[in-house]
Amino acid sequence: MKLASAIVALVVLLAGALWWVAQMAPESPIEVDNARLRLVPGGGPMAGYMEIRNHSDDVIVLIRAASPAFGNVMIHRTIVRDGQARMEHQRDGVRILPGDSAVFKPRDLHLMLMQPQVALEVGDQVEVVLEFEGIDPPDWPVAFTVVPVTSQ
């Protein structure tokens, strides 16, 4: 059966090609989506939100963030307990298990970006460098889009 042999050969070849492509382009260890920075007028601190997915086989920890557009960036979480709101500095960073993700969202985890160094407008792109433990190289630059303060 010449035809059957040809089909088998083709399938084997295709599978091989797919495996080769997969090996050539290894999956990025992490992925950062929906990175946005909520514009607060008046020079006060602003909040940065995003979703970080850990595609690697190791635990990763977001330990620091910095941006040329801000004097200081901290990792915070808003805690509401018994009707009282406060922010908690995440001193040990944010741990993300393999295959898991960390969602930075309003009333929860957020980057607090302080001392704006430049005047920002809605639609601007701001670079924020995330620093991780568990990936190499540790620095992960992400472009945050400036969104209105009224966006949720």
Added chain:
Amino acid sequence: MSPITGRISVATAVALVALLAGCTDEGWHGKNITGLMPALEFSLTDENGNSVTEDVFAGRPVAMYFGFTHCPDICPTTLARLAAASRRLPEPLGDDLQLAFVSVDPARDGPEQLDEYTEAFSDRMLGMKGSQKQLQALTRRYRITYGYDKPDADGNYEVSHSSAIFVFDAALEPRLMLLDSLDVAQMAQDLERLLAPGD
């Protein structure tokens, strides 16, 4: 425990139970606080630098939030929801409702800072601040507290504050607490139900 503190504790417990039971019983998304707290009364400085009292809202309902402008997450989130909810109200209810932001961080929040901040949410939002004495007089009335963390090396400090919005009717009687967990539609429904004529 002295008989007096005992009586106060019982009264507080009864008020708390009434407060917690409020929403589920009557179909409010927020908490019904009608009759549980005294009418609005304050002496503060507004975003234009003027001394103001509750008379600034006289005859109109007001939704009041306590926060600070160096609060990048929950304050803008809650204020934006409130502003969006007020825009969803049918006229003239939406026009009638006044929005107020009281800063409990007077050391950092000057009138200009407050003006710029409130303007970002609604041109009908009035920013106010006060001395510690003035702020304590107002917050104690509504059994809420605020506090400051120790400043870090840069002099930055965190402020804890009440997460709820207090809604007062046109007679400035406290009627509802809108929790920060409510979405825009839920806030709008509660506000419309409270402010609709004949209710």
